[in-house]
Amino acid sequence: MKGFKMNCLSGLLSVVLLFGTTSCEKDENNSVIINSLSKTEENALIFMIEEEKLALDTYTYLGELWGINQFLNIQKSEQSHVNEVSNLIEQYDLTYTMLPEGEFMNEELQGLYNQFVVDGSKSQLNALLIGATIEDLDIVDLEDLMQSISNGDILNVFESLQCGSRNHLRAFVSAINQMRDNYTPQYLSMEEYIIIIESSNERCN
Numbered sequence: 001m002k003g004f005k006m007n008c009l010s011g012l013l014s015v016v017l018l019f020g021t022t023s024c025e026k027d028e029n030n031s032v033i034i035n036s037l038s039k040t041e042e043n044a045l046i047f048m049i050e051e052e053k054l055a056l057d058t059y060t061y062l063g064e065l066w067g068i069n070q071f072l073n074i075q076k077s078e079q080s081h082v083n084e085v086s087n088l089i090e091q092y093d094l095t096y097t098m099l100p101e102g103e104f105m106n107e108e109l110q111g112l113y114n115q116f117v118v119d120g121s122k123s124q125l126n127a128l129l130i131g132a133t134i135e136d137l138d139i140v141d142l143e144d145l146m147q148s149i150s151n152g153d154i155l156n157v158f159e160s161l162q163c164g165s166r167n168h169l170r171a172f173v174s175a176i177n178q179m180r181d182n183y184t185p186q187y188l189s190m191e192e193y194i195i196i197i198e199s200s201n202e203r204c205n
Helices: 002-011 013-019 039-066 069-091 107-120 124-146 152-178 190-197
Strands: 021-026 032-037
Touching: 032 039, 039 069, 039 107, 039 124, 039 152, 069 124, 069 152, 107 124, 124 152, 152 190
Parallel strands: none
Antiparallel strands: 021 032
């Protein structure tokens, strides 16, 4: 086993230099499998699991506070999103420790969570507006991250997450409209926002 590792590492030195993290495995036919991520892709996975956790933790808090169906239902979907990204992190042997509910390694996301729970606690309408804001942010961040990613596994998961976020945005906006109010996009362009809202719910992978 030690001999295999040494040969693999020696033969893949140039790949490591080019792509960053590289791991070697053997499949059932004893062939070498190469799994590699660029530093940008590593960072994207770590950031996205924290942003999905932001949604999960915020919806958990606001769902318990207000008992609004949208939060209770979407909370389950956000847990599956966190799990999907977590599976990729494990697959590529990255190091990440999930902090307790409401705590984040990323300071910017920590600040957003702190503000979201304060604003969302003021009223049910405010809570729904926070939900829409989170999905709005998630769609844009995923789009930006996908522009610098070539790994097919990550792209497939991120596209699925983005699809889910579009459906969640539609659900929150519908609830806001039922309260005779409107949501103004904070991150999406108005054109992008209207296209999403006027489209039907999607079937996500």
